[in-house]
Amino acid sequence: MYKVVTGVVGNDIHVVANRLIDISLQARGFEVFNLGVNTYLEEFIDAVVETDADVLLISSLNGEAEGWCRELQFLMAEYELKDVTFVIGGNLSVGESKDEDLVKKYQSYGFDLVFHQIELNDGLDQLEEFLGKKS
Amino acid sequence: MYKVVTGVVGNDIHVVANRLIDISLQARGFEVFNLGVNTYLEEFIDAVVETDADVLLISSLNGEAEGWCRELQFLMAEYELKDVTFVIGGNLSVGESKDEDLVKKYQSYGFDLVFHQIELNDGLDQLEEFLGKKS
Amino acid sequence: MTLHQKERQIIVKNQYVDSFDFDEIEEFIRSASKDLFISHKFKNSDTTLVQPRGGFPTYQKQFELYEEFEKADIDVMPLTIDSHTRLNDYGSAKKMLDLSEANEVDMLNGYPLVNHGYRTTRKMTTHFNRPVSLRHGTPDARLLIETALASGIFEIEGGPITYLLPYSKNFPLDKAFLYWKYVERVCADYSRLNEPINRESFGPLTATLVPPCVTIVIQLLEMLLSLEEGVKSFSVSFAQSGSVTQDAVMANVIRKMADFYAKKIGIEDATINLVYHQWMGAFPRNKEFSDSLINSSSFIARLVRADKIIIKTRDESFGIPTMQCNAQSVANTKYTFRVLKGLPLIIDEEEEENLTKEVHSIMEAVFNDSADTLWRKVFNSIKNGIIDVPFSPHVINHNNVITIRDEHSNIRIIERGNMPISDDCLTYEKSKVKLSEDKTAVINKIIEDIGVMHE
Amino acid sequence: MTLHQKERQIIVKNQYVDSFDFDEIEEFIRSASKDLFISHKFKNSDTTLVQPRGGFPTYQKQFELYEEFEKADIDVMPLTIDSHTRLNDYGSAKKMLDLSEANEVDMLNGYPLVNHGYRTTRKMTTHFNRPVSLRHGTPDARLLIETALASGIFEIEGGPITYLLPYSKNFPLDKAFLYWKYVERVCADYSRLNEPINRESFGPLTATLVPPCVTIVIQLLEMLLSLEEGVKSFSVSFAQSGSVTQDAVMANVIRKMADFYAKKIGIEDATINLVYHQWMGAFPRNKEFSDSLINSSSFIARLVRADKIIIKTRDESFGIPTMQCNAQSVANTKYTFRVLKGLPLIIDEEEEENLTKEVHSIMEAVFNDSADTLWRKVFNSIKNGIIDVPFSPHVINHNNVITIRDEHSNIRIIERGNMPISDDCLTYEKSKVKLSEDKTAVINKIIEDIGVMHE
Ligand code: B12
């Protein structure tokens, strides 16, 4: 059973997707630690360390993710989080953006899977596939 | 006082603009011979000859004008209508068209003034100006 | 051979037409898929069906249009006929069709069905297997309708009044009645073979300041003329008036009156549906605004619980729309219908009472005409101005009724001409508008009212 | 120096803020153009005012946005604040503002008003000389509102409940009440100098299946808290529910209740206006459909006779709209309002009675709380779940009320949690929905109901 820490990053309080993600992950058999909205990157990392999670699944809806997630790479290095799968999804830019540009950018920050404006279930399918291949 | 023959050409029965044109021309002091809708080019020419009109002002709304007006040049030659001002206005093509292309085309058929999708009063202003210069 | 059969043989013999094989046609209709019949679709649907307009000269382009519509999950396919065919000028239609085929430029504003013929057209209708509605505007539509029915087109729009007064200047009205009697009979006959053929009247008329009572009376009369001949599925229709309340009032009254008058002539087994036309008058010259107008029309169609809506496109004021634009309009309307929920029922008793009275008095006057048949009574009533359609180009029409919009944009009668509406009703109508004494002020107001949906 | 004055001095002293010159500010407000006051505009308008949303990080871009809006003849200019400022995180706001200015990329989702300051911002508001409405979502908005009023922004949206329960997870609710009390007082004070400052509550809340009674109770309570402090112009608001009837019912009930409760606390000289929000929930991912949805919302706003509408754009589900897109939305809505006429009045007595009862019983329970002041009563009522907002991210909110849509898309309560609505009312609500026994079926229905406006 995979452990997943999830929540909405930064000053973002869009909670609806977060509630649905919680339900969906549980339905797929994950053990879920939901930090809810308005969660800072450090809090996510702390929770990952504490719960020994396999996945960190971050949502962002209000367009601010970039400002908050640039530092993932430094924190990853600091805490040596090598086996954790990093996922981000939601609405990942202010205004409209080209998908490919965004994906590249967030990968460079250390995310394995980047889902900009992707249906939740499509994203979670891909996550399961990714985890399957990894193990 | 200028005499003007007007009407809607061909199998076109859009009468609303025709009624307004009648009122507007009269208000501007023209003597109006309104043949109404569904009038063929030959009928127009006959009326011009009969009334000794200064202006032939044709409307077309249903997009068919081109099919009916190509023959103007031949009729003009046949009846030697040199002093008559030929005007056409309304919606002069099926579907959307570029204004310039249309104007050129209708001028080549013998029209002096071509008003595709032009406000009635703007067109009539230009007609008066044209008649002023001519005399 | 009956007179009707003789007439039929003459009609279908035409230099522009391939021979008709009536046995084969009957067999085709008898075994045709139910999905081709809108009467069947009406029975099994609880929302408002969506139908655009659309007709291109060539078969190829018409086919492509239907492909686009299919993608938008259209309910009813349109087949709009070009205006040469409407005037039975198949020669010009052929010339323009040839030019269109040769030059890839559309030289016709619709599909020349008679020239294409039923054998070709049927391939298309059966391929898409959705109801097709024939939109024309033809006073003598006998050959056209024979061709349509043989093609698998089982909804026929029009009627002797609604396709004549707005669409023709000189065509003899009495002939139109006889020609349409023929059409009704053919429709009624074929209706016995499978699901009923649906006939639909064209309520918008000239789409220019037509008062509700005139629209409704004409709808009722065409309905009665059709039911008389044995048609069992009929749609009455009207177009967005410019006032939401007036639309609701019209819908409520027309539904009640249709029942009432059908019963009055002893017919209880016919199905009457209500069709709503999106704004049919002059459109704004702005495509975004046109989209807004179109969506508002869709909203009203649901408010008045129309069984079908006939839609426009954002290109309306420019010209025949591209097929993509047309299909987009279908998709948008279907979206609005899907998400628009919880619609209240709108009733305005005072307005409904007034309109009902007006309709009854005109209908009474028509019935009281001394002629022996209904169509002659109606003919006489139009001839003497008991029925009078504003802005009709037809010579027989009186054009003495004058209407204007009140402050809520309701269309109000300020001159009744020969129309036999009571003094009370006229007083009611006039009480709603502040009338200027000045004649040019009235004319300017009318011009403004024609452009009521402009930017 | 009063306590209020002391508080004020502390607030405006902030490392990110230039000094406040209160004498100058008073003088500015005293002599400000009436056109800057929406309260003045409400008085002199008989249609629904149009207001979009919109905030860009840089002054330059905000100015350009206003230029676009001006061209579309906007009624009320918006100033949407970025979410760092909303959380009083002026440091991050400054960092992102600098980045935005340097890189021509918007690194904030709104205008960081505090960082720009009132001296700068006022230049913009007075230049355009139209009412500006401040949209934020800030629990502690004291500094923000001081800055806004000094900038010539004379409509302040929000309130201790509506800007907390949907917008915050941890911010202490009791503090929010006190901070807003401060805001009300500042608004009331400045209201004496010229036209009244308008306060507006944020009715949409989480925009996710909030039942009408919860919305209305919260609107009434924020209104009362504001009037108590001396505010004389207040707007209650709600968002499109998904059912036209439910919208009409809400509008009728909220208007009556606002009058009733204002009188109840002895206030008769305040003006209460009604604001309607276009669909605030999840938008379709199709821009054409979004346009349709937006237009339908505009239609409903007129049906319910809202005094103002707050609009969305076709970009809603994608991100912050471009200014052109936003201005187009204004122009479209204004067009629809111009041409949409003859609107019927919609009344549903049964629904209105039920909703009125629900509102009264919750209000009664709040008033019956043993605390000494209204704000403490309200605080306690939220804390113990008498008021419970579905999908609130805030820790204090119970999240025990469960709602679902009935077949007409009306939002119905199926679990009342601690909300003191009567058994009769709950039975009425539940009678409207066919409830599945299966729990996952209910969850799936809720997910579907959240996406009710999707393609
Ligand atoms: C409802 C709503 C609100 C409510 C939120 C209530 C609440 N507490 O949850 C309110 C009104 C309070 C609100 C406030 C604000 N909002 Co808001 N809001 C919305 C809206 C309309 C719907 C969001 C929603 O609930 N959708 C339903 C859920 C189920 O869908 P979802 O959130 O899109 O999530 C789906 C996918 O993104 C995906 N997903 C999400 N996370 C993940 C993760 C993974 C791994 C995967 C695979 C998928 C995935 O799955 C979900 C289900 O399909 C959206 C616009 C829209 N989408 O239509 C704007 C929107 C998200 N909001 C926006 C903004 C800017 C704000 C505000 C900053 C200011 C404002 N303009 O009002 C504040 C935010 C304050 C803050 N501190 O964050 C912007 C974001 C801009 C951007 N990204 O460029 C949007 C896009 C609107 C817009 N176009 O301007 N908002």
Ligand code: B12
């Ligand atoms: C009302 C209407 C009808 C009514 C007409 C009633 C009647 N007897 O008058 C009905 C419903 C019967 C009808 C029928 C048809 N119509 Co029609 N109709 C319209 C509509 C909606 C408004 C026309 C109108 O009355 N406008 C108000 C008047 C005052 O404005 P106007 O006609 O545009 O004229 C203004 C200017 O053009 C200008 N003007 C006109 N003439 C002249 C001349 C000069 C010199 C100048 C300077 C200016 C000028 O001044 C006027 C005032 O500003 C238009 C679309 C639109 N414009 O919104 C379609 C439209 C004109 N119709 C069209 C068509 C195709 C038809 C039909 C063939 C088939 C059909 N699709 O229904 C039949 C025609 C049959 C036939 N034989 O012609 C097309 C024409 C297509 C094209 N040009 O590419 C249009 C554009 C709709 C469309 N987009 O498809 N129609």
